[in-house]
Amino acid sequence: SVWVKRSEHGSTTNNYLIEGYVNDSFRDAFSIYQDRLTCGSSTLAILRDLAAWYHLVISVDTTQASSALRTRVWINGQQDAIGGPLGSIWAQNYESSINGPYHHNIGRSSYGGGVAYHNGYMAEMYLIDGQALLPTSFGKSDVNTGQWVPKKYTGTYGINGFYLNFGDTSNLTATTLGKDSSGNNNNFTPVNFRLSQSNVYWSRYFTYGN
Secondary structure, X not given: OEEEEEOOOOOOOOEEEEEEEEEOOEEEEEEEEOOEEEOOEEEOOOOOOOOOEEEXXXXXXXXXOOHHHHEEEEEOOEEEOEEEEEEOOOOOOOOOOOOOOOEEEEOEOOHHHOOOEOOEEEEOEEEOOOOOOXXXXXXXXXXXXXXXXXXXOOOOOOOXXXXXXXXXXXXXXXXXXXXXXXXXOOOOEEEOOOOOOOOOEEEEEOOOOO
């Protein structure tokens, strides 16, 4: 789950949200490509409004027999269809590099030497290990406006789960700006970071039993 505000549209370069990277042949990522969210395949919704914050929830359970249930996506609380030309839905029981014991990037890819970044803003990023949750765990409709807004997550995180709110700007370290507020201490290290600079990302290596 993450809130995203974009700074460009129509780009043919992937805007990476999170990547689990082993090598160029084994890597999985959630990104925005040509205005569409990609996650094993691309969504059909177009995220073109540069003034808007989008709430993205990607729920993955590859044990499901139905391919339609293995990867589900919600944008601002509404479930979106998955299709389009990019990739294919993950096979049953596929073990993704995301949430595996591998190097993870937020806002950047290591593929091909690491030249693709996320051009925009991110807030309230959650990874929940061991559960495939619905968007109502992280957001709700405002009773007055009907607008989809954040709400506090009150569930568990699992071993590799984390919650990054990017709220501590007192320093640019893994225990301040990159601090995991879930209680798991799965902190991410800000790399090449200044608060007003582009081409920045967060990095962490996950291990089983971490």
